[in-house]
Amino acid sequence: MRTELSSIGKVNAINKLFEGTKYTNEPSVAFTKRASKCHAHSVLLEGVDYDLVYTPLKHLGYKAVLSVIGEIYAKLHSPYSLSVKLGLSSRFCFEDIQELWKGILAASEEHGVEHLALDLIPSVNGLCISLSAVGVQKEKIIASLPQSKNMDLICLTGDVGAAYMGLHVLEREKAAFIKSKEKEMKPQMGKYKYILESYLSPQIKPEILERFFEDKIYPAKGYFVTKGLGSAILQLTQETGFGAKVYLERLPISSRTFAMAEEINMDAITAAMNGGDDYKFIFTIPIEKHEEMLRDFQDYDVIGHLAQPEVGAALVTPEGAEIPIHAQGF
Numbered sequence: 001m002r003t004e005l006s007s008i009g010k011v012n013a014i015n016k017l018f019e020g021t022k023y024t025n026e027p028s029v030a031f032t033k034r035a036s037k038c039h040a041h042s043v044l045l046e047g048v049d050y051d052l053v054y055t056p057l058k059h060l061g062y063k064a065v066l067s068v069i070g071e072i073y074a075k076l077h078s079p080y081s082l083s084v085k086l087g088l089s090s091r092f093c094f095e096d097i098q099e100l101w102k103g104i105l106a107a108s109e110e111h112g113v114e115h116l117a118l119d120l121i122p123s124v125n126g127l128c129i130s131l132s133a134v135g136v137q138k139e140k141i142i143a144s145l146p147q148s149k150n151m152d153l154i155c156l157t158g159d160v161g162a163a164y165m166g167l168h169v170l171e172r173e174k175a176a177f178i179k180s181k182e183k184e185m186k187p188q189m190g191k192y193k194y195i196l197e198s199y200l201s202p203q204i205k206p207e208i209l210e211r212f213f214e215d216k217i218y219p220a221k222g223y224f225v226t227k228g229l230g231s232a233i234l235q236l237t238q239e240t241g242f243g244a245k246v247y248l249e250r251l252p253i254s255s256r257t258f259a260m261a262e263e264i265n266m267d268a269i270t271a272a273m274n275g276g277d278d279y280k281f282i283f284t285i286p287i288e289k290h291e292e293m294l295r296d297f298q299d300y301d302v303i304g305h306l307a308q309p310e311v312g313a314a315l316v317t318p319e320g321a322e323i324p325i326h327a328q329g330f
Contacts, residue, residue, distance in 0.1 A: 003094040010120050013094055017101045022109070023116040029081045029134070036142040037080075038135045040071035046126035054170045057096055059200050060129075061103025066204055066279055068131040069111050070224040073208055074281055076145065077135030081115035082108055087128030088120060111206050141213060148220040148240040152284040154304040155293060157208070159252040160229050161268055164275025165260040166192065166199030172264075194256045202279035212283075215296055219283040228274040231327035232282050233313050236306075238330075240284075243311030246304035246325065249318050273315070274327060 005013055018025055031037070044050060044064055052060075069079045084104060086097065097120070108116055113133075173187040189196060212219060221240060223232040229246075237244050253272050261268035284306060285293060293302060304316070314322035 001095065004090075005088065005092070005094050005097070005120070008094060013097065013120060014118055016094075017098065017118060021105060023105075025117055026081075026115045027083070027117045027119070029115045031136075034139060035136040036077065036139050038072060038075045038077045038137075040068050040075070040133045040135070042068040042071070042129075042131045044129040044131075046128070051170075051174070052127070053174050055200060057099040058103040058106075061100040061105075062107045063103070063200070063202060063279075064129045064131060065104055065107035065111075066202060067226065068133045069107070069113075070204055070226070070279060070281070072133050072135035073204065074222040074224040075135060076142070076209060076219060076222055077137040078209060079111050079113050079133055080136045081117075081134045082113045083117040083119075083132045085119045085121060085130040087123035087130070089123045089126055092127060111204070141218070144218045146218055146220045146286055148242060148284060148306060149286065150242060150306055150308060151287045152220055152242075152306040153287055153290060153293065153302050154233075154236070154244060154246065154306070155283050155285055155297070155300045156225075156229070156252060156303050157281045157283075157300055158278075159254045159257070160225065160278045160280060161257040161261075161272035161275050162195045162198035162254050163202065163277040163279070164199075164271045165257050166195035166197070167277065168264055168266075169196060169260065170199065192256075192260065194254065195260055199277055202277070204279060208281070211297070215292060217285060217289050217292060219285055221284045223282050225278045225280045225282060226276060227329070228276050228327055229278070229282070230273040230313075230325045231329065233325055234327050234330045236282070236284065237313045240306065241309060243307035243309050244304060244313045244325075245307050245311060245316050245322070246314070247316045250301060250303045252301045252303075273325065 014025055046052060050060055072079050169189060169192045221236060223235055225232045233244050233246060251272055253268055257271060258268045261271055293300060313325040315325055316322050
């Protein structure tokens with residue numbers, strides 16, 4: 001069944017999407033309590049940020065929300081409101097929008113978004129997803145955040161490089177499908193399950209900040225890793241004015257990432273440092289909290305530390321050599 005958006009109208013379509021949910025469409029939100037606030041914005045373009053040949057719409061909606069909520073968490077705030085604008089060409093019917101909206105709703109509910117707004121606008125080509133989020137945090141917590149210092153620990157929330165390898169699998173299978181004369185062929189991708197999920201359906205734990213604050217651990221800085229770990233490290237050094245040392249042997253890289261990198265003759269370290277779409281975080285933690293991090297945050301990896309400014313951003317090999325970190329855009 002295909003229902004053209006023009007047959008039901010934009011207003012009715014939006015009303016239908018909100019039916020049965022805990023949300024009402026709120027284009028503007030008033031703040032009634034004292035709190036620290038921050039904003040984040042994300043725009044995702046078809047053919048640039050995602051490919052609908054292999055990206056299910058529901059997964060895309062979920063991941064799109066994380067792309068902006070992740071920036072809120074990185075600023076040490078919690079999601080409060082989310083505004084979504086969908087630019088839609090005539091290629092998309094109401095059922096497509098419903099599927100995308102399911103993912104948006106799921107992520108919003110999971111991460112405690114209190115206010116949600118939606119607008120549908122026409123697009124000449126493809127699908128454009130624009131998201132704006134507001135985060136809030138108690139003022140006393142913001143006041144407790146320390147200044148960055150030399151030797152602050154650089155902590156990473158999970159393995160990196162897997163999503164980039166998953167993207168390579170999808171692109172390879174897409175190319176094979178296009179070349180194949182058997183258009184009904186179904187690629188066998190069971191052994192790539194982990195890296196595919198890392199790309200198509202990343203996860204962020206909603207309690208990511210509360211764990212820190214409950215243990216009286218206050219990060220000085222946070223960064224959302226979406227353009228490669230190298231980019232996040234360079235952003236860290238740029239904003240703090242310190243250098244950074246990241247130790248090669250401490251980088252968390254899955255064996256499945258190594259396996260895929262070997263399969264396509266790519267360096268797994270390159271995938272980890274410059275791949276992108278990891279949807280992980282780095283936080284800088286005062287070195288005095290090292291023991292607590294090792295004891296209570298065993299799912300985190302301490303991959304390095306801040307250093308004197310003259311160090312720059314360096315990847316330190318097991319032999320002690322320091323390799324300058326580079327990233328696109330820097």
